Amino acid sequence: MDKVQADPGHSAWYIERFRDLAAAGHDIVGEARAIDAMVPRRARVLDAGCGAGRNSGHLHRVGHTVVGVDVDPALIAAAGQDHPGPQWLVEDLAELDLPAHGIPEPFDVILCAGNVMTFLAPSTRTEVLRRFHRHLAPGGRAVVxxxxxxxxxxxxxxxxxxxxGLVPDLLLSTWDLRPFRQDSDFLVAVLSAVTSAPS
Incomplete structure (x- = not known):
């Protein structure tokens, strides 16, 4: 939310940007297609840092049970307007506790796209990843x-x-499954939860 406070128009710009891209026929759900390929039909998906809901909306439309979480109320409002179906929640990922909101867990997969990890306060990054671990089903994966x-x-x-408590299963350099190399300028990490997360 520091970014929003520094630029009060940022949320509205972000919402309209993806609406315009979708209206122009651009592919804005590549991340969601990658997630869909990793799970069976009717999987439980948590979209962590869901923004205005483009990936959650697609995953819901192809048959998954989806919860989208973002700290920005304006983005969650737009997600609910543009993508009915998923459950939407305003929540700080560093305090993520979905059972406290009556949302059943665990999840088969957690999607964290859109550079969300880089917007977090550095002091909260490991805690966010711990929260991901806690919300995963046995054998579940977080994809960041x-x-x-x-x-x-x-x-x-x-x-x-x-x-x-998350270990890499696969490292990619794009959402369309290109292998990760040491000089890659993007990382897609497919992470599995070990038995128990360190406290």
């Missing part, structure tokens, strides 16, 4: 994607994930 050069080096992220 973000770009390089945003103040969160990939090796630091993977170390934080390990501290949170």
């Amino acid at each position: 994607g973000f770009g390089a050069g945003r103040g969160y080096p990939f090796d630091r992220f993977l170390a934080d994930a390990g501290d949170a």
